[in-house]
Amino acid sequence: MAARGRLARWAAVALLVAVLVALPSVVAALPADDADVPAADLRAAVLDGADVGFSGYAVSAGGLALPVSDRLTAAADLFSDRTLMRVWWRGPDEHRVDVVAAAGETGVHRDPGGTWTWDFEAGTATRGLPASLALPAPPDLLPAALGRRLLSEATDDEVTRAGARRVAGRDALGLRVAPAEPASSVARVDVWVDPASGLPLQVEVYGEDAALPALDTRFLDLDLAVPPADVVAFTPPPDATVLTAPDTEGLIAEAGERAPDVSLPAELAGLPRRSFTGVPGAVGVYGRGVTLLAAVPVPQRLAGGLREALTASPEAVTDALGTRVAAGPLGLMLVERAGGPAYVLTGTVTLDALAEAARQLPGAAS
Amino acid sequence: MIGVELRKLFRRPRTWVTIAVLNALPVLVAVLLQLTDLAPRPGEGPPFLSAVLTNGALFPLAALAIVLPLFLPIAVAVVAGDAVAGEAQAGTLRYLLARPAGRTRLLLAKLVALMAFVLVTVLVVAAVGYVVGTTLFEAQPTGGTTSVSGTSLTQTELAGRSAMAIGYVTVSMLGVAAFGLFFSTLTDSPLAAALGALAVLVTSSLLFTLDAASPIAPYLPTRYWLAFVDLFRDPVLWRDVVRGLALQGVYVGVLLAAAWANFTTKDVTS
Numbered sequence: 341m342a343a344r345g346r347l348a349r350w351a352a353v354a355l356l357v358a359v360l361v362a363l364p365s366v367v368a369a370l371p372a373d374d375a376d377v378p379a380a381d382l383r384a385a386v387l388d389g390a391d392v393g394f395s396g397y398a399v400s401a402g403g404l405a406l407p408v409s410d411r412l413t414a415a416a417d418l419f420s421d422r423t424l425m426r427v428w429w430r431g432p433d434e435h436r437v438d439v440v441a442a443a444g445e446t447g448v449h450r451d452p453g454g455t456w457t458w459d460f461e462a463g464t465a466t467r468g469l470p471a472s473l474a475l476p477a478p479p480d481l482l483p484a485a486l487g488r489r490l491l492s493e494a495t496d497d498e499v500t501r502a503g504a505r506r507v508a509g510r511d512a513l514g515l516r517v518a519p520a521e522p523a524s525s526v527a528r529v530d531v532w533v534d535p536a537s538g539l540p541l542q543v544e545v546y547g548e549d550a551a552l553p554a555l556d557t558r559f560l561d562l563d564l565a566v567p568p569a570d571v572v573a574f575t576p577p578p579d580a581t582v583l584t585a586p587d588t589e590g591l592i593a594e595a596g597e598r599a600p601d602v603s604l605p606a607e608l609a610g611l612p613r614r615s616f617t618g619v620p621g622a623v624g625v626y627g628r629g630v631t632l633l634a635a636v637p638v639p640q641r642l643a644g645g646l647r648e649a650l651t652a653s654p655e656a657v658t659d660a661l662g663t664r665v666a667a668g669p670l671g672l673m674l675v676e677r678a679g680g681p682a683y684v685l686t687g688t689v690t691l692d693a694l695a696e697a698a699r700q701l702p703g704a705a706s
Numbered sequence: 707m708i709g710v711e712l713r714k715l716f717r718r719p720r721t722w723v724t725i726a727v728l729n730a731l732p733v734l735v736a737v738l739l740q741l742t743d744l745a746p747r748p749g750e751g752p753p754f755l756s757a758v759l760t761n762g763a764l765f766p767l768a769a770l771a772i773v774l775p776l777f778l779p780i781a782v783a784v785v786a787g788d789a790v791a792g793e794a795q796a797g798t799l800r801y802l803l804a805r806p807a808g809r810t811r812l813l814l815a816k817l818v819a820l821m822a823f824v825l826v827t828v829l830v831v832a833a834v835g836y837v838v839g840t841t842l843f844e845a846q847p848t849g850g851t852t853s854v855s856g857t858s859l860t861q862t863e864l865a866g867r868s869a870m871a872i873g874y875v876t877v878s879m880l881g882v883a884a885f886g887l888f889f890s891t892l893t894d895s896p897l898a899a900a901l902g903a904l905a906v907l908v909t910s911s912l913l914f915t916l917d918a919a920s921p922i923a924p925y926l927p928t929r930y931w932l933a934f935v936d937l938f939r940d941p942v943l944w945r946d947v948v949r950g951l952a953l954q955g956v957y958v959g960v961l962l963a964a965a966w967a968n969f970t971t972k973d974v975t976s
Contacts, residue, residue, distance in 0.1 A: 345971060346971035349966070349967035349970065349971060350968075352963070352967070353964050356959075356960060356963055357960055360956055360960065364924075364925075397945060426939075426943065438855060440936075440939070440943065442753070442932050442935065443751075443752065443753035443754075443771075443932075443935060444753070444854060445854050445855060445939065447855055447856060458855070458856035460852075460855070460856065461756055463756070463757070463760075463852075465856065560945075561945060571941065574856065576856070577852040577856055577857070577858055578858075579760055579761075579852055580856065
C-alpha cells in the first residue's frame with residue numbers, strides 16, 4: 341500500500357516535469373501560416389516599409405572572426421558576437437537603439453541633427469553628426485535595416501520565395517536572395533518578412549557550403565506601433581561626460597588626400613565599378629547588392645600592421661600576389677609590391693575573385 | 707508550526723553569523739573603493755560598482771551584485787540543506803514528526819522559514835549597503851540618479867526600483883532554497899545536501915558560458931539572476947525579469963513536489 345502511494349506520488353511529479361519540459365518544444369513546433377505572395381511583391385513591400393514605426397527587442401549573432409587591429413574591435417565584435425538590441429523606431433532619422441549588456445548598455449539616439457551615443461559604464465554622452473560613410477554600428481544590424489539594405493539592389497531574378505516561419509510571435513514569409521555574380525562568396529540571404537507591414541523580422545546570411553548562417557539577426561519581441569518621441573529623445577544627464585565624436589567626413593577626406601595617387605580600373609574580378617556618396621575618389625567600390633568589393637590603395641607604412649593581423653590567421657594564404665584570408669563570406673586581401681603602393685581588397689567575394697582582382701590592379705604582380 | 711520554524715531559525719546564532727559574514731565582502735569592497743578611488747573599468751566588475759563613486763545611493767545594488775554570484779547562494783544552500791537533514795542528523799526529526807501536524811505541513815513550514823531567511827538576508831545586505839554607500843561615498847546628486855539608459859530617476863523612482871530589485875533577487879534565491887530543501891529530504895547529511903545544491907548552481911553557471919549549451923540556456927536556474935539590472939533601464943526591460951520569475955516559480959514548484967513525494971513516503975529512523 342505504502343509502495344503504491346510512493347509510486348503514485350513520484351508518477352505525479354514525473355508527469356509535471358514531462359509537461360513542463362515538453363511545453364517549449366510544443367509551442368516552438370506550431371506551424372506558421374504561409375501566404376501566396378509573389379517574391380517580387382514581397383520585396384516591393386519591404387522597400388516601401390522604410391517609414392514603418394516599431395519598437396522591439398532583437399538579437400544578432402555573427403560567426404565572423406575579422407582579422408582587425410585593436411582600433412576596430414567595436415565594429416569587429418558586432419560580426420563575431422551575440423548582440424542584444426532594444427529598438428524604438430519612428431523613422432530613418434529618428435530612432436533609438438540600445439545595445440544591452442549584463443552590466444550596462446550603450447544607446448544610440450538618432451535625431452535629425454545627428455546622434456547621441458550614451459555609454460552607461462563609461463558615463464559618457466557623445467554627440468556625432470550624420471555622416472554619409474561610417475563604420476558599421478548596431479542599428480545597421482537590425483533585421484529591418486539589414487534586410488531592406490540587402491534586398492534593395494537585388495534583381496527580381498535573384499529573389500525567390502522560401503516558405504514561412506514564426507519570428508517574434510508573428511508569421512513571417514521567407515524571401516531568398518541568391519546572388520547571380522560568380523565572384524560572390526555569399527551563397528544566399530534569407531529574409532523573413534512580416535507581410536502586413538513589410539518589415540523584415542529575421543535575416544540570415546549564408547556563406548558558400550555553410551550549414552549555419554555567418555550572420556543571423558532577428559526580432560525576439562516586436563510591437564508594430566510608433567513609439568513615443570520622449571523615449572527616443574536624449575538629453576545628457578547632469579553627471580555625464582559630454583564628448584564630441586570625431587569628424588568622420590573630415591577624416592575620410594584627409595585619408596583620401598593621403599592615399600597614394602593611383603587610377604583604379606573600371607572593372608575588378610568581373611564586377612563593375614560604382615560610386616557611393618561620401619566615398620573618396622581614391623577608393624574603388626565594385627559590384628552590387630550582396631556582392632561588393634572595395635579596393636583601397638594604402639601607404640606602405642600602414643600595410644605592416646594589416647599584414648601581421650592577416651598572417652596571424654591560420655587560414656591565411658600568402659603567395660606572390662599578397663596575403664588573403666576569408667572570415668566566413670567576407671574576404672580580405674593585402675596586395676603588396678616592391679616600391680609601389682599597397683592595396684587592401686575586401687568584400688563579399690571568394691578568395692579566387694580576390695586573387696583575380698589583385699592581378700588586375702595597376703602595378704600589381706601578375 | 708511555521709512560527710516554531712521561524713523562531714528556531716532566527717534564534718540560532720549561526721543564522722546571524724552567516725548574514726554578518728555575507729555583508730563583510732561588500733563592506734570590504736566599499737572601503738577599498740573609497741580608499742583607492744579605483745572604479746572597475748567599463749565592461750568589468752559587478753554592475754553599478756563604477757557608478758557608486760559618484761552616487762553612494764546605488765551601493766545597495768552593487769552590494770547585491772557582489773554577493774549574488776557566489777556568497778548569497780552558498781548561504782542559502784547551507785541553510786536549506788540543513789532544513790530536514792539537520793534535524794535527521796541531530797536525531798530530532800522523529801520527534802518533529804510525532805506531532806500530529808504531518809509531513810507536508812512540516813515541509814511547507816521549512817520552506818516558509820527558508821523564504822523568510824532569504825528575504826531577511828537580502829534586506830540586510832541592501833540596508834548595510836545603503837548605510838555604507840551613503841557614509842563612504844557622495845550622496846545622491848541633486849539632478850537625480852542616472853538610470854542605465856542615461857535618463858534621470860527621481861528618489862522615489864530609485865527607491866521603487868530598488869525595492870523591486872530586492873524582491874527579484876529574493877525570488878531568484880528561492881530556486882537555490884528549493885534545490886537545498888529537496889536534497890535535504892534525500893540525505894541525513896546537511897553538508898551533502900548543501901553541496902548538492904551548490905553543484906547544481908556551479909553546473910548551471912558553467913553551462914551558461916558555453917555556446918554549445920545555448921539551446922538549454924533559457925532553462926538554467928542561474929540564467930536570469932542578473933536581470934535585476936534590467937529594472938534600472940528606462941523604459942524597464944521586463945522580458946528577462948518576467949522569464950526569471952517564471953523560471954524560479956517552475957523550479958520551486960517541481961522541486962517542492964519532488965521533496966513532498968520523497969519526504970512523505972520516506973522511512974524516518976532518526
